[in-house]
Amino acid sequence: MASFYKAGLWQVGKKGPPPIFQSIGIRQARCSELDQELRSLKTVQELMDLIGHGMQHFDAANVVIAIAELSKLQREDGLEEMRRHRAWPEFADRLQRSVPRLEPRGLSMVAYAVARLRWQDDLLLPALIEHAVLRIEDFGCTDVAKMAWSLAKLDIKDAARELWALLSKEAAKKCSEGRFIDISMIAWSFAKAGLAERVLFGQLATAALAVKEDLPPHTIANLAWAFAKGKCFNPPLFAALAKMSIAAVAEFDRQSVSNLLWAHATLDIVNEEVFAVFSDFTVKTGLWRQFSPQMASNLVWAYAKVGITDVPIFDAFAEYINERADDFDTQNISNCAWAYAIAERPDKAVFDTLTRCALGRLDRFRLDELCGMMWAYVRASVGDNKVAWSVLFEEAIVILVPKVDSLDSQTVSNLYWILATAAHLRGQPVPGARELFDSMLVLLLDMKVRLDSEGAAMTIWALWRVGRFLDAWTLYVRTLSDGRHPEHGKKGFVKSHAVDGRQKYYQCLLMESEHRGDTAKQVYIWKQMAADFYSRALRSACLNCAVMAYMKAGDREGAIEMLRQIARTRLGTAVTESLTRRLGLREEDIEPADIVDITIRRRPQQPSRFEDFHYKEAGVLETVLATATPGDAHSVHAAIEAVGLKEVWLKVAGGEKACVIDNVIHARRPKRILEYGTYVGYTCTRMALQIKQWGGHVTSMEMDPVNATIARNNIEMAGLSDYVTVQLGHSDDSIPIVLSNYGERSIDMVFMDQRGTKFHEDQKLLEKMNLLSEPAVLVADNVLKPGAPYHVWRIGSMPHYTTDIIDLREFGSAQVEDWMTVSWVRRQEGYAGDFQPQRELVALGREADRFRLRAMATSMRDLVGDPLDEFAARFTAEFVKLGCASTIFVQTAKEGQCGSISRLVRLRPGEVPPQWDGDDPKEFTQGGCWRSVIGGTPFLEQLLSEGRMTNGH
Numbered sequence: 001m002a003s004f005y006k007a008g009l010w011q012v013g014k015k016g017p018p019p020i021f022q023s024i025g026i027r028q029a030r031c032s033e034l035d036q037e038l039r040s041l042k043t044v045q046e047l048m049d050l051i052g053h054g055m056q057h058f059d060a061a062n063v064v065i066a067i068a069e070l071s072k073l074q075r076e077d078g079l080e081e082m083r084r085h086r087a088w089p090e091f092a093d094r095l096q097r098s099v100p101r102l103e104p105r106g107l108s109m110v111a112y113a114v115a116r117l118r119w120q121d122d123l124l125l126p127a128l129i130e131h132a133v134l135r136i137e138d139f140g141c142t143d144v145a146k147m148a149w150s151l152a153k154l155d156i157k158d159a160a161r162e163l164w165a166l167l168s169k170e171a172a173k174k175c176s177e178g179r180f181i182d183i184s185m186i187a188w189s190f191a192k193a194g195l196a197e198r199v200l201f202g203q204l205a206t207a208a209l210a211v212k213e214d215l216p217p218h219t220i221a222n223l224a225w226a227f228a229k230g231k232c233f234n235p236p237l238f239a240a241l242a243k244m245s246i247a248a249v250a251e252f253d254r255q256s257v258s259n260l261l262w263a264h265a266t267l268d269i270v271n272e273e274v275f276a277v278f279s280d281f282t283v284k285t286g287l288w289r290q291f292s293p294q295m296a297s298n299l300v301w302a303y304a305k306v307g308i309t310d311v312p313i314f315d316a317f318a319e320y321i322n323e324r325a326d327d328f329d330t331q332n333i334s335n336c337a338w339a340y341a342i343a344e345r346p347d348k349a350v351f352d353t354l355t356r357c358a359l360g361r362l363d364r365f366r367l368d369e370l371c372g373m374m375w376a377y378v379r380a381s382v383g384d385n386k387v388a389w390s391v392l393f394e395e396a397i398v399i400l401v402p403k404v405d406s407l408d409s410q411t412v413s414n415l416y417w418i419l420a421t422a423a424h425l426r427g428q429p430v431p432g433a434r435e436l437f438d439s440m441l442v443l444l445l446d447m448k449v450r451l452d453s454e455g456a457a458m459t460i461w462a463l464w465r466v467g468r469f470l471d472a473w474t475l476y477v478r479t480l481s482d483g484r485h486p487e488h489g490k491k492g493f494v495k496s497h498a499v500d501g502r503q504k505y506y507q508c509l510l511m512e513s514e515h516r517g518d519t520a521k522q523v524y525i526w527k528q529m530a531a532d533f534y535s536r537a538l539r540s541a542c543l544n545c546a547v548m549a550y551m552k553a554g555d556r557e558g559a560i561e562m563l564r565q566i567a568r569t570r571l572g573t574a575v576t577e578s579l580t581r582r583l584g585l586r587e588e589d590i591e592p593a594d595i596v597d598i599t600i601r602r603r604p605q606q607p608s609r610f611e612d613f614h615y616k617e618a619g620v621l622e623t624v625l626a627t628a629t630p631g632d633a634h635s636v637h638a639a640i641e642a643v644g645l646k647e648v649w650l651k652v653a654g655g656e657k658a659c660v661i662d663n664v665i666h667a668r669r670p671k672r673i674l675e676y677g678t679y680v681g682y683t684c685t686r687m688a689l690q691i692k693q694w695g696g697h698v699t700s701m702e703m704d705p706v707n708a709t710i711a712r713n714n715i716e717m718a719g720l721s722d723y724v725t726v727q728l729g730h731s732d733d734s735i736p737i738v739l740s741n742y743g744e745r746s747i748d749m750v751f752m753d754q755r756g757t758k759f760h761e762d763q764k765l766l767e768k769m770n771l772l773s774e775p776a777v778l779v780a781d782n783v784l785k786p787g788a789p790y791h792v793w794r795i796g797s798m799p800h801y802t803t804d805i806i807d808l809r810e811f812g813s814a815q816v817e818d819w820m821t822v823s824w825v826r827r828q829e830g831y832a833g834d835f836q837p838q839r840e841l842v843a844l845g846r847e848a849d850r851f852r853l854r855a856m857a858t859s860m861r862d863l864v865g866d867p868l869d870e871f872a873a874r875f876t877a878e879f880v881k882l883g884c885a886s887t888i889f890v891q892t893a894k895e896g897q898c899g900s901i902s903r904l905v906r907l908r909p910g911e912v913p914p915q916w917d918g919d920d921p922k923e924f925t926q927g928g929c930w931r932s933v934i935g936g937t938p939f940l941e942q943l944l945s946e947g948r949m950t951n952g953h
């Protein structure tokens with residue numbers, strides 16, 4: 001029978017809803033009355049009774065309305081109650097027989113009702129699907145939405161492949177005429193069924209943005225959820241949803257709050273306003289108490305994932321967990337542990353409760369949940385929260401050992417990292433870990449499991465950490481060397497900016513082989529690194545480092561052989577010449593090698609991501625090589641400054657920052673300086689140039705082997721290789737090496753230029769390990785931006801520091817205000833101890849880390865403007881409340897045609913530093929022309945010791 005129902009036509013030509021079924025002529029009046037009656041009934045019993053005695057008068061529309069009404073009245077056991085009624089069998093039969101006569105509206109209504117009732121009927125569902133396929137072109141947007149929703153809800157995918165494809169096509173065609181609820185349902189359904197296609201979702205987003213209705217929160221939240229589930233990030237749509245959600249926050253229910261924030265976190269959308277508004281709402285209204293365990297764990301997970309430690313939320317849910325943890329399933333337990341660990345809110349009570357719930361049932365955890373849980377316990381082991389000592393680890397190992405063959409690559413690397421870190425924290429191996437390590441190593445060496453790049457780095461580090469360096473070495477040589485570096489692996493807001501794992505495993509392998517004095521291994525890695533680079537400058541820089549390794553070991557023959565390789569491959573630079581001269585040879589004395597070393601023959605066809613990641617630093621090296629004079633440190637500094645001032649922002653402590661360091665060196669006259677973060681070797685060579693006059697030496701720690709390579713080349717260019725040691729490795733790993741190399745009380749001055757939120761821990765470790773002389777001076781950079789709140793609190797509140805906070809501007813970006821701190825450290829009360837915890841600092845610390853990540857991804861220069869300034873203002877205000885404010889500022893003036901001069905100026909008590917309103921010195925200052933005025937403004941320590949100030953100032 002030809003249908004007169006065309007969704008589009010109907011909407012244009014007719015009034016009221018489209019018909020439910022194909023009827024010829026006008027419906028009987030009784031049928032219309034029955035519609036009304038069916039719609040007026042309030043219980044399943046009444047409805048079934050009416051169906052029972054009125055069914056002989058029903059037309060197909062009545063049948064449809066009856067099932068629709070029944071679905072609206074459904075309760076938990078709704079379907080069962082209907083089925084028990086004597087009229088049910090006949091009604092079910094009628095319903096099924098009506099399907100061929102139904103119009104799209106009727107088909108979608110029945111499907112929708114059936115899905116709401118969760119009624120999996122072997123006859124009805126196939127019939128509905130078959131007729132929907134036949135009539136699909138006549139489906140309107142609402143019909144598409146309902147039909148898709150029903151299929152998704154009933155989890156029908158394979159049995160309706162054709163229908164899903166047709167629905168997708170119709171949705172794309174018709175969504176622009178749909179209501180928001182339809183669009184939201186369509187998106188939800190396709191996402192739920194795992195069928196989210198980019199094109200369809202793009203069209204849905206455009207359609208949703210065009211809708212001008214006031215929307216109920218659950219529709220907004222469902223749409224956000226669907227886009228997140230389908231991994232479709234549409235920035236304009238999310239900006240609009242955020243705006244609508246904030247406006248309607250008061251009407252959000254618990255499910256919608258949870259879905260909305262979960263969606264943002266899943267797509268790594270760090271909308272601080274949304275997270276702040278919904279935290280405030282959820283906590284203040286007490287809505288959190290109504291959350292289900294699933295919603296609760298999703299919510300804390302979301303805050304942790306985007307890096308927002310909202311203290312009230314974490315406190316509220318800590319209470320929730322303590323009250324409701326018995327209702328948590330394994331995923332909820334694992335997610336909560338993960339969230340509290342990553343948010344740096346390792347609430348002891350939370351972990352105690354989670355441990356109680358998890359112990360004895362670990363065998364029910366999925367492997368990823370189990371690993372996530374153990375990972376969280378390691379991360380959360382700070383202060384008195386000693387959860388890395390939990391027997392949970394032993395219990396987990398017993399479960400894992402027999403399953404080792406089924407572990408995937410991510411689990412293997414996570415387990416290595418977790419158990420090595422737990423052993424480090426406990427000071428002894430975790431019982432059973434050795435056996436697990438051995439069996440996992442077999443999997444890796446047999447290549448049954450292939451690690452991704454980050455996994456390889458974690459595993460190599462872990463093996464080294466537990467004292468199995470040779471196993472780490474074997475793993476590298478057998479599975480990763482000679483260009484077999486694996487893909488990056490994990491993605492996400494944090495991960496996408498993360499450096500390649502190669503950076504970490506080269507670092508670890510080089511650090512240990514240098515520490516052992518194993519030249520063969522060092523040279524092996526330098527050659528491998530050289531062969532990974534496309535850039536000639538970087539290839540040369542690595543081979544120069546190999547020459548330096550031989551020279552350090554006193555292996556003249558080896559050094560000359562390497563120089564011959566460099567000559568043969570024509571990779572020599574001014575640094576190579578300098579090394580040749582240091583060996584007492586001339587360039588013409590070096591005969592090119594007969595054959596090229598097999599390792600360095602390899603060259604990639606293009607730069608890798610790893611290499612691209614270092615484009616700025618490689619550019620600095622090239623500029624130094626092109627413009628500086630070997631042996632002239634000033635010319636090297638001028639070249640680096642020129643890049644930072646005229647080309648790209650460089651994270652070096654030049655300009656006003658250099659003025660502070662120069663003055664500290666003048667005041668303390670240190671013999672040994674320890675720097676955290678060498679980068680391209682700018683500050684370490686500046687400092688070395690000054691302290692070499694009194695026989696001083698700089699040791700600079702650098703975790704990035706590429707930066708370390710570039711720095712060693714720049715240091716050689718500056719003629720300062722005898723005065724600066726670049727200690728490869730992450731400071732956590734290399735501090736013990738520094739101690740064993742130089743001994744206790746050997747460090748007079750420390751310059752911290754690493755991650756600001758770690759300064760306080762690093763400083764405490766230096767004190768605990770007795771590395772500092774008496775008194776030592778500690779200088780820290782980037783304290784305000786991206787920010788080091790715990791550090792400011794440590795040096796501001798503990799009695800063994802005498803501190804100045806110095807207000808100044810970022811080098812090469814005068815509009816960015818920053819703080820440096822200068823503290824004299826003495827063995828007095830508080831030394832090596834902990835500060836009083838300040839809850840407010842946690843959120844500031846997390847925010848600082850988010851800015852740091854963004855600065856890594858772009859540059860500090862791009863991070864000017866509102867968000868960062870607001871953060872800095874909040875930061876400053878918080879510290880003024882706590883009694884910490886700037887005491888000195890740096891004043892800079894133009895000097896001559898192309899130079900600048902900076903000096904320190906002490907602020908009077910309560911005086912605020914002046915705002916920057918002049919020209920940015922980068923506009924007129926040439927590299928090498930920024931001078932510091934030294935002396936004249938004493939630091940607080942000197943004022944106190946000269947009696948010009950008292951401790952109360």
Ligand SMILES: C[S@@+](CC[C@H](N)C(=O)[O-])C[C@H]1O[C@@H](n2cnc3c(N)ncnc32)[C@H](O)[C@@H]1O
Nearest residue numbers: 651652653677679682683702703730731753754
């Ligand atoms: C801001 S830059 C250092 C700039 C340098 N101090 C200067 O002023 O010329 C930071 C450097 O520290 C390194 N780094 C960060 N955290 C580290 C850590 N914990 N241990 C060793 N190096 C670290 C980074 O790889 C980066 O090269």
